[in-house]
Amino acid sequence: MSRPSHWDDNPDHPVDDWKTEVANDDTRLGYLDWVEARSEMLASEDSARTAEVSPRRDAVRIRATDRLGNIAYIHRETNRPMRCTLASGVSAALFYAGITTDEMMCCFALDDCETADQALAVLRRYGSLDYGYCHAGPPPGWYSSPATAPALHLLAGLLGQIDRLATIMPDVLDQIDEDAVKRARAFIAMELPSGSHGA
Incomplete structure (x- = not known):
């Protein structure tokens, strides 16, 4: 044009x-x-x-810890997309949170979750970490105010x-x-x- x-x-x-x-x-x-x-x-x-208008999705903050003590956070703010962030504050793939099989399907399931408990259940279903997943605060340095x-x-x-x-x-x-x-x-x-x- x-x-x-x-x-x-x-x-x-x-x-x-x-x-x-x-x-x-x-x-x-x-x-x-x-x-x-x-x-x-x-x-x-x-x-x-x-x-x-999409349904309300609560804030989610879940900590994933592997057997070596490496930490990743799966998190989102209210009505925002789900993210994975390393303890250092670097954005990462869900692989770093122990999602080694069908990462995309896990991502879709996480985006459909409305509560943190639903997201925790999805991570436990798809995840492979020995030390597992638990509710946590925000990643270090993560400032989430609008x-x-x-x-x-x-x-x-x-x-x-x-x-x-x-x-x-x-x-x-x-x-x-x-x-x-x-x-x-x-x-x-x-x-x-x-x-x-x-x-």
Whole structure:
């Protein structure tokens, strides 16, 4: 799909709106980049609103210890995906928690669990550790509080600085992880009310 001319006015994102944001120093993006960013933001908001509501899944924190004393944690925060983290804080495969047969099936079963007790039963069924599994606190250094509004505003400010830097020094774009920036924009779009992104 070819990029539209920079003189074309997008009816969903009028030039006058872009001019207002530029005048208020709410954006440093060119018009076409601004249209693209706004379209992505609105698409992510729509998908978040129309996403099917999944059942509540409790937080899970299970410690797995092997015969050598190596520790791995199988954990998730409320309504988040299940993860495996080594005691050192490094993310790892379920293999490190003693799941040596059909790791994928175990992963599916864990994601379907609603409580920590159900997850513990799944690990005992699929796991092969001699010392086994038990309920535990979070992995060392694991901070699980949801993102606060000030943190989200700082992230939004950081993205604004990236946009400014890209305008001043276009060659720096090669050094920026575009996927990370898109994920950050989508996250902010879901977490912050509209109109507060530039705050």
